[in-house]
Amino acid sequence: MSELLSEAEARDAADGLAGLRDRFVLDGAVYLDGNSLGALPAHVPARMEDVIRRQWGELRIRSWTEGGWxxxxxxxxxxxxxxxxxxxxxxxxxxxxxxxxxxxxxxxxxxxxxxxxxxxxxxxxxxxxxxxxxxxxxxxxxxxxxxxxxxxxxxxxxxxxxxxxxxxxxxxxxxxxxxxxxxxxxxxxxxxxxxxxxxxxxxxxxxxxxxxxxxxxxxxxxxxxxxxxxxxxxxxxxxxxxxxxxxxxxxxxxxxxxxxxxxxxxxxxxxxxxxxxxxxxxxxxxxxxxxxxxxDGVSVAAVRAKSLALTDFFLRCVGEYVPAGRVESVTPEAHAERGSQVALRCPSDAGGVMRRLIGRGVVGDHRAPDILRFGFTPLYVGFADTERAARVLAEVVG
Structure with a gap:
């Protein structure tokens, strides 16, 4: 096991937001496209069944008042x-x-x-x-x-x-x-x-x-x-x-x-x-x-702290895993100038690289002509996800 993976697992174990991951519908992929479409919270389908079957199907127009529509x-x-x-x-x-x-x-x-x-x-x-x-x-x-x-x-x-x-x-x-x-x-x-x-x-x-x-x-x-x-x-x-x-x-x-x-x-x-x-x-x-x-009960400040930690860790893993010259970060290093995503310039076939990443279970997105975007949603993305994404990226571009 690499040192970075060991560190990732330790940080996940200490993460106060880690329990929120179970509240989302996630498969085995590393989902880093929440800056385009967030993952599904697991309780939403049952709630929508009530909206459709009872509020719309039974109460019908009464739901505008009785249902609070x-x-x-x-x-x-x-x-x-x-x-x-x-x-x-x-x-x-x-x-x-x-x-x-x-x-x-x-x-x-x-x-x-x-x-x-x-x-x-x-x-x-x-x-x-x-x-x-x-x-x-x-x-x-x-x-x-x-x-x-x-x-x-x-x-x-x-x-x-x-x-x-x-x-x-x-x-x-x-x-x-x-x-x-x-x-x-x-x-x-x-x-x-x-x-x-x-x-x-x-x-x-x-x-x-x-x-x-x-x-x-x-x-x-x-x-x-x-x-x-x-x-x-x-x-x-x-x-x-x-x-x-x-x-x-x-x-x-x-x-x-x-x-x-x-x-x-x-x-x-x-x-x-x-x-x-x-x-x-x-x-x-x-x-x-x-x-x-x-x-409910989640602090935006805690989300921000984890977001910065995740993006810092991803950039570090990319720096250690990806061969020099294959990608270049265009996301600011300074925390005060960084959102919750990392954008990497990939001068060689960025669209193809992202397709291969998705095929291997690391889901980000591509912005023409040469940007690979990785969005970090702290509610359901962890440090092991982050390490895996960088490791697979290195294999794909290397």
Whole structure:
């Protein structure tokens, strides 16, 4: 047995989060793609059987009231809130990340215009996930703003009197680089602009501190580190003191002050409910609610500590096992700049390497042209998994 494997087994034995692994449906593979789709919590199928057979099959329409369907978007939002550092009453769940980015960004520009000063510019992360860029471009056209792609590190110097809103990713989806949310939010506020943060690769992986850092608006998906299931609805955070100014570009009957009044004129509801649009996707929403129960009693700080330990250990194992020159880490070494994934540049047939890894039971993913991504979900990934992944990678590329 290698020294690294012995160390891995010892660290797993001392891991306070190790018991959570049994709460997920896992086969013998090393699953390092939770930053794309989280594993299934084992109790969710039985919960969904009740939703389908009893709530839908027997109660039918009565479940909107008796089953709590109507209030699920806010209720599930309040389950997510502590995981992103928010108090209750500011987070609503529904729609996709893309739709929520659009709502938040247009609302941010509208608030900036209300403040005065002729603001007509949106800054967007130049390396953002493509859809965020597409949405930002559409929002800019809709609001007659100029769109300026900039690197997050350049945002403070790019801000000016014309900047209305800044759309940034908390963690870069390709490299796993963690951007400085507190400092960038403060810089935007100093310039009179509003922030919209995309938390898809940080929610459930590390402390975010939305309330503590005064973030204006934030969105995030729930099918990655929150394990909500494929296509599970996203969340939208609206800071409490901005809720009465949140002017959604997608007003719907579900966000109306009197949703069953069926009045022709729109009057927005109070609070985070303004973030709702149409009828909630109840099956996905309740699957997410059940999945979030695995977080009961779990500290996000403990998850972050294990995440950093796992990614440190993986990089160390890669350094010792993989022949020199075959891969290169593009994920920052500094903990303050690292999310919960490791991205390795593999100049020789990265897509083929990942296919062979998956064939040998190490599941990550490939981002063109040459990036191998490995996501570390501390709720169910251990140190022995990490050592095995690096050892198999060395065999595949060597």
């Amino acid at each position: 109507w209030t699920a978007p806010e209720r599930v939002g309040d389950r997510i809130a502590p995981l992103v550092g928010a108090a209750a009453g500011q987070t609503v769940v529904g729609d996709s990340t893309s739709v929520n980015v659009f709502k938040a960004l247009v609302a941010a520009v509208r608030m900036a215009r209300e403040d005065g000063g002729g603001r007509d510019e949106i800054l967007v992360d130049a390396a953002t996930f493509p859809t965020d860029g597409y949405i930002a471009a559409s929002a800019a056209r809709l609001t007659d703003c100029r769109l300026r792609p900039v690197a997050p590190a350049e945002v403070p110097s790019a801000l000016g009197g014309r900047t209305a809103a800044v759309l940034l990713n908390h963690v870069d989806y390709r490299t796993g680089r963690l951007h400085d949310l507190p400092a960038l939010t403060a810089a935007a506020h100093a310039a009179g602009a509003y922030t919209v943060w995309d938390l898809c690769h940080s929610a459930g992986a590390l402390p975010v501190g939305l309330d503590a850092h005064g973030v204006d608006l934030a969105v995030g998906c729930t099918y990655k580190y929150l394990n909500g299931g494929p296509g599970s609805p996203a969340f939208l955070y609206v800071r409490r003191d901005l809720q009465d100014r949140f002017d959604s570009p997608l007003p719907g009957w579900n966000s109306h002050a009197e949703p069953f009044g069926m009045r022709p004129g729109y009057e927005p509801a109070e609070g985070a409910v303004r973030g709702r649009v149409g009828t909630p996707d109840i099956l996905s929403l309740l699957a997410l609610e059940a999945a979030l129960e695995v977080w």
